[in-house]
Amino acid sequence: xxxTPLLPIFSDGAxxxxxxxxxxxxxxxxxxxxxxxxxxxxxxxxxxxxxxxLAIRCEGGVVMAGDRRATSGNSxxxxxxxxxxxxxxxxxxxxxxxxxxxxxxVRLFQVQLEHYEKIEGASLSLEGKANxxxxxxxxxxxxxxxxxxxxxxxxxxxxxxxxxxxxxYDAVGGKYEEADFSANGSGAVHARNWIKSAWREGMSADDAxxxxxxxxxxxxxxxxxxxxxxxVRGIYPLVAVINQDGFKFxxxxxxxxxxxxxxxxxxxxxxx
Amino acid sequence: MSMPFYxxxxxxxxxxxxxxxxxxxxxxxxxxxxCNEGVVMVAHNPSRTLYKxxxxxxxxxxxxxxxYNEFQMLKIGGVRLADMKGxxxxxxxxxxxxxxxxYAQTLGQVFTNEMKPYEVEILVAQVGSxxxxxNELFHVLYDGTLMDESDYTVLGGDAERIxxxxxxxxxxxxSLAEAIQIGAKSLAEEGVTLGADQLEVAxxxxxxxxxxxRRITGDELLxxxx
Numbered sequence: 438x439x440x441t442p443l444l445p446i447f448s449d450g451a452x453x454x455x456x457x458x459x460x461x462x463x464x465x466x467x468x469x470x471x472x473x474x475x476x477x478x479x480x481x482x483x484x485x486x487x488x489x490x491l492a493i494r495c496e497g498g499v500v501m502a503g504d505r506r507a508t509s510g511n512s513x514x515x516x517x518x519x520x521x522x523x524x525x526x527x528x529x530x531x532x533x534x535x536x537x538x539x540x541x542x543v544r545l546f547q548v549q550l551e552h553y554e555k556i557e558g559a560s561l562s563l564e565g566k567a568n569x570x571x572x573x574x575x576x577x578x579x580x581x582x583x584x585x586x587x588x589x590x591x592x593x594x595x596x597x598x599x600x601x602x603x604x605x606y607d608a609v610g611g612k613y614e615e616a617d618f619s620a621n622g623s624g625a626v627h628a629r630n631w632i633k634s635a636w637r638e639g640m641s642a643d644d645a646x647x648x649x650x651x652x653x654x655x656x657x658x659x660x661x662x663x664x665x666x667x668x669v670r671g672i673y674p675l676v677a678v679i680n681q682d683g684f685k686f687x688x689x690x691x692x693x694x695x696x697x698x699x700x701x702x703x704x705x706x707x708x709x
Numbered sequence: 710m711s712m713p714f715y716x717x718x719x720x721x722x723x724x725x726x727x728x729x730x731x732x733x734x735x736x737x738x739x740x741x742x743x744c745n746e747g748v749v750m751v752a753h754n755p756s757r758t759l760y761k762x763x764x765x766x767x768x769x770x771x772x773x774x775x776x777y778n779e780f781q782m783l784k785i786g787g788v789r790l791a792d793m794k795g796x797x798x799x800x801x802x803x804x805x806x807x808x809x810x811x812y813a814q815t816l817g818q819v820f821t822n823e824m825k826p827y828e829v830e831i832l833v834a835q836v837g838s839x840x841x842x843x844n845e846l847f848h849v850l851y852d853g854t855l856m857d858e859s860d861y862t863v864l865g866g867d868a869e870r871i872x873x874x875x876x877x878x879x880x881x882x883x884s885l886a887e888a889i890q891i892g893a894k895s896l897a898e899e900g901v902t903l904g905a906d907q908l909e910v911a912x913x914x915x916x917x918x919x920x921x922x923r924r925i926t927g928d929e930l931l932x933x934x935x
Contacts, residue, residue: 443810444786446782457796555765
């Protein structure tokens with residue numbers, strides 16, 4: 438049967454299958470258009486950049502976290518940006534890089550996972566989800582060549598293996614599974630060192646949450662593009678736990694209380 | 710070259726309708742009932758894997774009876790339409806009304822233009838996001854006839870008998886368990902009881918966070934039926 442006026446039903450050869458991305462390419466290619474690559478030309482304007490995000494594997498799952506700052510050159514573009522999202526019920530995605538493209542990529546990724554689930558009647562495996570994201574990052578390559586790089590961090594609970602898993606990506610869509618943890622963005626090197634010094638096999642989710650807040654603070658301390666806890670405005674990092682019960686953001690009050698513990702700690706310095 | 714026989718348009722339409730109705734009557738029926746928690750759908754379906762009821766969007770479900778491959782194709786079309794609309798506009802802009810209209814258009818067009826009509830009847834159900842917001846039950850026939858129903862709706866060849874039963878048995882304010890029990894009883898023929906292994910049950914529950922759709926299976930279904 439051919440296309441009907443409203444319902445997108447396709448003849449055999451043209452059917453996009455369970456992929457929402459393929460469906461959009463077929464029905465509405467304009468909505469996917471990325472800026473054309475112009476080699477050697479820098480963009481004549483500054484765009485908002487997301488900075489430090491991280492994922493830590495712990496007992497029974499994964500903890501993900503991200504600071505709340507977006508920068509545009511030397512300015513702060515947004516102090517409440519959200520860079521950590523639930524990809525679906527059992528996985529999360531955190532983004533660093535060009536915020537505008539990254540947020541759109543996450544939106545597409547979320548629909549892609551749910552669309553597959555509804556069409557097929559079963560969720561993708563965690564590995565399958567990670568590969569899907571890899572393809573989306575690769576599709577952004579022309580923009581990445583112009584400096585509009587998007588690099589996500591993907592983590593989730595793998596029901597088949599009964600544990601949390603963490604995947605990192607590079608600008609061409611290369612997917613790398615991390616054994617224990619990963620961090621991404623301008624403050625990542627500082628965050629990663631903090632995590633590395635404290636990470637233990639089998640550590641509890643609670644400990645991983647503390648480490649994630651501590652290491653984001655450390656990153657904000659050293660990197661101007663990373664935002665620390667803002668006690669004046671009450672802006673705190675986003676933190677989420679993913680385990681066999683699903684993806685769950687920590688309450689803001691909980692993160693606030695944990696951030697308070699940093700006060701009067703060793704970071705204060707001087708003779709207090 | 711032989712001349713084709715003249716057949717009046719009335720006769721063509723009647724033949725097609727009879728053909729579709731016969732196909733639908735061969736399959737088993739399905740009911741949807743409104744209850745306190747939202748909307749419950751109960752289908753007589755012994756298969757554990759080939760579903761008649763599916764999730765379409767956050768607060769919308771699809772159910773079909775008749776020829777499996779045909780309503781399955783319509784389900785996929787609906788999921789595609791809803792996901793596209795939600796992605797291009799916003800999740801709040803997806804509603805059962807426009808989806809049901811798209812189904813009616815498609816079925817109507819196939820009925821008049823194609824060799825063979827779809828042998829299906831479908832339901833597009835939407836649960837209100839608050840108790841004050843009404844649920845919606847759109848019933849679409851094989852020829853594109855679109856009906857907006859309330860309280861309960863019946864799909865399938867046995868609709869008359871089941872509707873008669875539900876007219877007496879249904880009352881507003883049912884609990885989830887009561888609605889499932891009444892639905893199961895309505896589908897069973899005189900003197901027969903349909904067990905959990907003969908039923909496919911799913912609900913759109915108002916209280917759930919974003920995705921209201923949930924299948925009710927296994928021990929939970931056994932518990933709710935007894």
